[in-house]
Amino acid sequence: MDKARSTGALRWGSLLLLFVLACAALLVVSRRAAIDPAAAPAKSSFTPELVARGARLAAIGDCAGCHSSAAPLAGGVAMHTSFGIIYSTNITPDTATGIGAWTEAAFARAMREGVARDGSHLYPAFPYEHFTRLTDADIHALYAWLMTRDAVSARAPANRLIFPLGFRPLLAGWKLLFLERTPPSVNASQDAAYQRGAYLADALGHCGACHTPRNRLGAEERRHYLEGGEADGWHATALNAASPSPQPWSEEQLAAYLRTGMAPNHAIAGGPMQLVVQNLAAAGDDDIHALAVYIHAMQSEAKPPAAASERRAQQPLASVAGSDAQWEAGRQVYAQTCARCHDAGREPGSAGALQMPLAIANYLPDARNLIHIIRDGIHPPDNTPGRWMPAFGSTLTNAQLTALAAFLRHNAADAAPWPDLADAIKKTSSP
Ligand code: HEC
Ligand code: HEC
Ligand code: HEC
Structure with missing residues (x-):
């Protein structure tokens, strides 16, 4: 017994010693000198x-x-x-x-x-x-x-x-x-605007801080650069060939989106991206153009289901019968709450909004962005004119939200059900 206890103590003792040594080593390598204060330059x-x-x-x-x-x-x-x-x-x-x-x-x-x-x-x-x-x-x-x-x-x-x-x-x-000084790989045969865009997106615009997935220690996985990440409880869409966008992005559309948060045939910038766009307002036109050129090139291999999503957008969703009880419940919520603005025949602008088969939120790997938008609505940033959607967080129950999201996933995006819909509803519940 005694012997066992003392070997145990020895083992703990050496572990503790190792830990202290490792900490001391870390302190030595980690120490950085202070730089003397100086008077602020005129x-x-x-x-x-x-x-x-x-x-x-x-x-x-x-x-x-x-x-x-x-x-x-x-x-x-x-x-x-x-x-x-x-x-x-x-x-x-x-x-x-x-x-x-x-x-x-x-x-x-x-x-x-x-x-x-x-x-x-x-x-x-x-x-x-x-x-x-x-x-x-x-x-x-x-x-x-x-x-x-x-x-x-x-x-x-x-x-x-x-x-x-x-x-x-x-x-x-x-x-x-x-911490890595070498930039993500770029296509050297592309023109100057592309090179400038690649630099701005990576080094200054830090698009990857949200749009690249992170590992468990919070560092970006550079192998999956711009392949989709996290931002404040939102999914930050893949911007490269893995883009799930239902419609292709042209260079002009990307430039318009980064400038104004809106582009024809695409969803409005929501959540954290709305703030990014708000700040980009003071950026130079040439740099916005460069970013658009670069992101467009990143997406050149993407294969959006453009024709199919357009076809679905031209049919009134509200009249497509659900094939089971939950879809039928979701269809009714959609018909009563959303169709007047979003159904076929309405166009974005004063009288209507984008058709749901063209809205990327229905195509993402999880439902959080869609649920955020439904719960909180869309509000243009303070004192700016823009498109406005009412918030439904206090009028729709969780059961109605679940049915609505399942309906849109199936009937608008024609995609397999979200496996963790209940989880997304829980995670996005308004504070
Ligand atoms: C995504 C958020 C974010 C953005 C964007 C950002 N910062 Fe910061 N910055 C922080 C945070 C958080 C800290 C504090 C870090 C800490 O305390 O360890 C910080 C710290 C700093 C510091 C150190 C200040 C100090 O007192 O130690 C400087 C300098 C700085 N930022 C400059 C900038 C500049 C310039 C830009 C734009 C080019 C910028 N930051 C953009 C979040 C941000
Ligand atoms: C009063 C009109 C109105 C109603 C009702 C409405 N929306 Fe919206 N919605 C908008 C506007 C305006 C936008 C901003 C972008 C646009 O014009 O398409 C928007 C944006 C969206 C977006 C982002 C994609 C996009 O169009 O930019 C989604 C997703 C969305 N709405 C879902 C819904 C759902 C689901 C409902 C029903 C619960 C609903 N909306 C009800 C007006 C409305
Ligand atoms: C603070 C986090 C954050 C940063 C930084 C950020 N984004 Fe985003 N971005 C998002 C989120 C979240 C969305 C999804 C928004 C939505 O669905 O409304 C998004 C959406 C987009 C979209 C629309 C994608 C699509 O297919 O519909 C584009 C394009 C985009 N971002 C480009 C950029 C570029 C370029 C940069 C760097 C200059 C950038 N973003 C920086 C969070 C961010």
Whole structure:
């Protein structure tokens, strides 16, 4: 007995020793030096052209989208991850609470290596997984833009992360495994607009942060670049050859969608994509065009069921009898609540909306986007004109939602039933 206990203790002791050694090693390799604070550069030291270029780039990088809550760029936006809540920080030129004392070298290190001025590691909720591939010229323009914004004094609330992830040195290990400087592969024979689009989509626009699936440690699976991922409880559609879109996307349609959130024959940008589009409004036309060229090329191998979905769109869905009780129940909900705007014969615009066989939400691997749209409706961002759909979260029961979603999946998309529909209904229930 005694012997067994002491070998057990020995084993625990050596494990503990190994753990302590590993932690010490990690601390040694992970330590980064602080970069001395410096006086904020005079706003007049940056040319107006450079600042304007930085503003257009920041629109593509969505800096304001993630860093603005109470005041522009002053941080405090809560990011919900599977590891807990991380707050974005103040990136205005305030010296005490923002990045006013950061030299351009400190800023560049944060963008490329995810290390703050004081040497601590930053969480990849800040998409430096992508910004690491920014050019020097773009970092310079972004710095000029940030340093010429209004300084705001504000400190982000403390993060709430599961143990032991609040311990920042652990991030050094994560970076060793996942931070990658080489860009995703591109087609070298394509033209300059494509190359620019590939760079913008990856390095600055970080489209993959939502549109690429992630592994269990929260890193993007680069082998599945843009093959569909997650964003705030929404499915972020595949943008490459795996696109499930019922209609092909032309370059012009993609440019219109990225510019306005709307394109003929395609669904409106919803959920997190609506915010992306809102921020892209300040991007340059040439860069929007480049993104469209690149995404269009990524999809050239996609095979949308265009003709079949168009044929279904021309028939009134509401009159297609369901073949069992649940579909029939779903058909009735559709006929009473949705058909007046979405059925065949109505066109998007003042009097109607897209036919359901053309709506990508019915074709996705799960039902969450469709249920989000039905529950919450569609509202144009504050103070902007746009298409509007009422919310049905408080008028439809879960049973009606389930029947409606099953009906649309079958009759609008002509696809196999969603296996986890009940789960999607649960996960999307309004707060
Ligand atoms: C998807 C959300 C997101 C986007 C987009 C984003 N950031 Fe951030 N950023 C964060 C979060 C979250 C942090 C805090 C990370 C931490 O505390 O470890 C952060 C931290 C930073 C920091 C470090 C600040 C400090 O005090 O340590 C800088 C600099 C920064 N971001 C600049 C930018 C710029 C410039 C852009 C646009 C090109 C941008 N960010 C876009 C989420 C984002
Ligand atoms: C008062 C009119 C109206 C009603 C009723 C309505 N919608 Fe919509 N819906 C819209 C508008 C407007 C849009 C925005 C895009 C557009 O014009 O197609 C939209 C968008 C959508 C989208 C995204 C695809 C797209 O068209 O952009 C889906 C999916 C959708 N609605 C499903 C439904 C379902 C299911 C119902 C019934 C529960 C419903 N809608 C009821 C007006 C309506
Ligand atoms: C914050 C997360 C997020 C980021 C970043 C993001 N997207 Fe999206 N995107 C989404 C989601 C979610 C959808 C699905 C929206 C819907 O169904 O209404 C979407 C939809 C789209 C669609 C429509 C796809 C289709 O076939 O209907 C396109 C095109 C698109 N995104 C392009 C981009 C590009 C290009 C970028 C980078 C510049 C980007 N997205 C960045 C979340 C994001």
